[in-house]
Amino acid sequence: MSSRPAPSGAPIRFVDGIPMYAAGEAPADLLTSDQLREQRLRPARGQRPAAYVTAHPDAAGAIRFTALYDPAAAERMRALSPGQQRAMAARRTCPRCGTVGTELIRRDVGVCADCAEAVRRRRVEERRRACTGCGRPATRPYPAGHRRCTVCALYYALWEQGEAGRAEEWARTCPGLGDGHPCGTVTATVAEVAARLREYGGWEPTPCARCAAELDRRAEASDRAWEESHLDPAGHRRREVAGVQAWAREVLADPRAVVLDTETTGKDRDSRIVEFTALTTGGDILLDTLVDPGVPIPARATAVHGIRDQDVAGAPALPDLLPRLSRILRSSTRIVAYNAPFDRQRLRYEAHLHHQARATGGHHAPEYGIHPAAAAFVAGRWQCAMRAYSTWFGEPHRDGDGYRWQPLGGGHRALGDCRAVLDRLHRMLGDPPSHDPLDGYW
Template identity: 35%
Template sequence: MSTTTATATEQIPSSRTEADPARVAKGKPLAHIAGVPVYGWGQAPPYLRTKTQLAAARLNVTEAQEKAPLAYIRTREYGDVPLHDPAAAEKMRPLPSSTKAKMAARRTCPECNKVRKEILRGRPCSACRERAEKERQRLLARTCAGCSTVRERPYPKEHRRCQSCRQEQLEKKRARVEAWLVEVTVCAGDGCTKRRGSKKAARAWLKEHPWLLRAERTDLPDSMWWPNWSRRCSPCQKAYDAEQERRQAELQERYEREQRERREAEARAAEERERWAAAALVDPDVLVLDTETTGLDEDARIVELAVLNSRGEVLLDTLLNPGVPVPDDAAAIHGITTEALVGAPTFSDVLVQLTGLLDGKRCLIYNKWFDVGRLQHELTLHYLDRAAREAAEEAVRTGTVPEDLRERAVAEARKQAAAWLDVMQFEDVMIPYSDWVGDWSEYHGNNRWQPLDGGHRAAGDCRAVLRCLRSMGRAYAGEYATAGAVAGGTSEGTN
């Protein structure tokens, strides 16, 4: 025994065994999760398996293995996947015969009745689909493209038609060629039959461009339909150019006339808006109304109501208790909180006063649709209480409760609310004012709606509406103020 061999024998005890290569990691861990190493792809001990790999081997991960994996493997798509020891896993119980039959049924092809590897769910397998496609192609090759006649031998691949259909196809093609030759070799002028080129040259050019006669090519420009010679003879071309110039001049004249009429209509509309605003400021029958609400939804309630006349005098300015809390986002806008409405009157309390103010007057509102909608909602609730009381009295009187009691009460309340609104005259200010400002929006296709700078309080917004009217009617303010003064003096003299 050599010295080297003896030294090595003394360093390695005879009781020690070499490590199993399958249980040795191929690389160092990238990180640790709760003390468990995380390996890169292909660096973990080869004997470890993922849960999916164990399931493929008919093994189940135990609860202890689930809680304490031996390692992790880092993947790009699934993150850190736990690894387990196959020796500690449990064998899966054999599947019942009924389950196996169901699994086999899902993988059975209905055409060939063979069990395939992939799940079919009643669809043909790939072999049957491929066979069916080949059969379809063979049938298509034996079917005439013209009359759909099927024969035993395939038709020629060039045209796939029977003899009679092929002759008909060639006749149509010859007719198209003759028509095209006449089109490109005879002047296109009305009543002119002068030749503009030879048919021989046209046939040669058509032979180089056979696709021109296809039906789907009819939308090509004229420059791709014939050779470089002109479509018309010189006199016809001059007459054609003159006719085109005349039509172009007519179109230009019509366009200029329409633009001039449009500008005149816009100017008239602008003048009408300005005169409407100036007249409203001196009209004693004009009132301005605004509301503050609990929100912007259909069930929003009015928490403040104000009515001013055209001179800016306050006729009504009050808080209203809606009976519901004011949301924080609404209170942050107008500053009216639920606590501030304690002790305030309800809408029903001021309805008689509001009706007296608006009856027979022109009521101007900024964004009429919203405020009128809130008034309609409040009116419906007001009349609903009265309709419910009347229905209850009827039930007590008759001793029976109708099944449609609520529906009848709601329908009656809506009817009375609509009747109240019908006798009022509401006019919108937002659209005329936005059109007067003229901030055009390409996205919406009209003028942008202008915000009302009134501080989000009812009376302040009414004063802001009056400022908008003064801005719009500034050009005619003096004219309508003089007319209003003369009308007032005449009225006093008459009295």
């Protein structure tokens, strides 16, 4: 046995007598099976792991761990045959430049690191030469802050004028019942809205008396339903499942419904969008693009979705996409997202920064509220697929109140997450899982 250095930390637990260490605290001379393979070694027959080391939790929150082996007890792998050596040499040869490297070519990249960097730089240059509105390439890169062709620049200016009028109408009228369809009753004057904006920097429209009474009635009905769920949990559960199944059928049958997702720089209130995708319920792509957030992407965010600063270099900023996003949101009958409040808040925040900067000459004013144009921008009929799917799945929350949120499993990329939402909607048409959904009610 080799002499082992003392670990930098004590084991956090033992699994079948084998110590488990936190990440970075295991003995330095123990290797994973992949590290053994790099040295042409493999665990011997019957060799047990010498230790385990924890890894990051998976999408479901479960703690993963990796086995570590003592290389002194491992056995050497047999030598490669001539055919295997030729195959390995071919996997180290770049098909683009013919260079034979010391490491294998990544299958998802297909070329060596130098060629991949050259391709990335060419794509960045192509992005900088493309109009952010129509994508038409120009003969030379656009100047900073102006990446629109003449036609799109004119359209953008007209869109800005229309947004101002829609924002004023939104701020003065009743927002309705929260379904994205305002009732149109005027509840404030232009002077009241302007005074509020000067004082607080934001404005929330006031519901009219009729809509306020209806909202109170719905709140009372929700309270009664909560009480009935404890008196007749089985019947309440059947009604819940039938309700979300009917909702899923309505969404999938709606040709104007939109499924969208965003990837961001984090979960904070000032996080920025780095990727946006919108699909129809039939799976057709309405918009799928990386977004330059204008700020560095933190490493913890890159660890989740894999998007780096160099990936968004040359990508359009979100203000350049606002006219296209506006057409998508306003032409839809409903907007479906997994954790819809988060995506709605991110889009509203991006629009708020844009309109607030225009109103203050490029300087962000203190955010005591949301700019009316930003609030009107996301005033559609938003619906949360995560809430509906978790209700259908029926796994009780650990505190016995409501249901546990279910992970999406779309890979944390906007397009993959949108397609995963569509998969969840189709799955909700069937029966929920066989586990007892009433566990935790009492």
